[in-house]
Amino acid sequence: MMLSKLSIAKIWLALLGLAFLVSCSDSPEKISFSGKTMGTTYSVTVYSKDPRHNKEEIQKKVDIVLKRVNAQMSTYDPESELSQFNQFKSTQPMVISRDLERVVNRGLEIAEETEGALDITVGPLVNLWGFGPQARPEKEPSEEELNAVREKTGYQKLRVENHQLIKDNPELYVDLSTIAKGYGVDRVAHLLDQLRIKQYLVEIGGEVIAKGGKPDEALWRLAIEKPVSTERAVQRVVQFKDGALATSGDYRNYYEEDGKRYSHIIDPVTGAPVQHNLVSTSVYAEDTMSADAYATALFVMGTEKAKSFAKKHNMAVMLIYKTDDGFEEYMSEAFKPLLAEQ
Structure with a gap:
């Protein structure tokens, strides 16, 4: 049977329409959402072609993961697993979850590696200086008060042991705020991996992990903020396909009393807020938990020690420090390839 020209034209139009639909379905859908967790905010962006990946279902699963991490590691929730350990005034072992075990072990590893610059037991000192659940002190703690509290600290x-957490001093208090946010990011990333999402960006309180780049092979671009409290401005832009980035600084979380500035980051050696010219540390790593912890440890070290540590361990690090003329940057060789044009 012969087809008319009109019939042939209709077939071609149908085929063109089908091709258009197929090409559209090949483009991944962008899904973005945000929420609150761990006393801060989170945001997630994913790209997926799978029609089963919808915003509501993914966010519901993400919220469950983050609630679990918070219920395990919060010091603000008196019912959390970590709070229960801190309230356990005994040197007897306490069985803990695998998640809490993993984070504590990583914190202790980095504490050893950084010679105590990171110390997950400085919680009582954080509280003493007014940066924990307790109220800000009316005056600077005395040397006697500092020494008394320092006796209750020390990662050693x-x-x-055997999935149990043990403290040699019954008054020891563990605070995972320097590492738990990063771990929360990693747990969300693990969830997205389980959902077979191959392109995503996850952020909690400024700590970020990325995977797979963006569509059309574009890299994820992230801004490192200028270390000033008077405005939101960009210091540098970095870009990468996969990896984690964490930044630590004291330019937002501090207070002033009688003309003196008090940082929320405590030096475990002195027991007091850090006093040096380093104002921001950014660390790129494979996982956010490590990046988060190292960023804090390097900040505690100060500029010169942080430079030496980064060189020794071939870390991708950017430091911003004060000078008489303003701010200066230091970038390790491993960090420089991450820089993007602004």
């Missing part, structure tokens, strides 16, 4: 007094 904490250990994990």
Whole structure:
């Protein structure tokens, strides 16, 4: 049977329409959402072609993961697993979850590696200086008060054995705020991996992990903020396909009393807020938990020690420090390839 020209034209139009629909379905859908967790905010962006990946279902699963991490590691929730350990005034072992075990072990590893620059037991000192759940002190703690609290700190007094957490001093208090946010980011990333999402960006309180780049092979672009409290401005832009980035600084979380500035980051050696010219540290790593912890440890070290540590361990690090003329940058060789044009 012969087809008329009109019939042939209709077939071609149908085929063209089908091709258009197929090409459209090949473009991944962008899904973005945000929420609150761990006393801050989170945001997630994913690209997916799978029609089963819808915003509501993904966010519901993300919220469950983050609630679990918070219920395990918060010091603000008196019912959390970590709070229960801190309230356990005994040197007897306490069985803990695998998640809490993993984070504590990583914190102790980095504490050893950085010679105590990171110390997950400085919580009582954080509280003493007014940066924890307790109220800000009316005056600077005395030397006697500092020494009394320092007796209750020290990562060497904490250990994990047979999935149990043990403290040598019953008054020891563990605070995972320097590492738990990063771990929360990693747990969300793990969830997205399980959902077979191959392109995503996850952020909690400024700590970020990225995977797979963006569509059309574009890299994820992230801004490192200028270390000033008077405005939101960009210091540098970095870009990468996969990896984690964390930044630590004291330009937002501090207070002033009688003309003196008090940082929320405590030096475990002195027991007091850090006093040096380093104002921001950014660390790129494979996982956010490590990037988060190292960023804090390097900040505690100060500029010169942080430079030496980064060189020794071939870390991708950017430091911003004060000078008489303003701010200066230091970038390790491993960090420089991450820089993007602004």
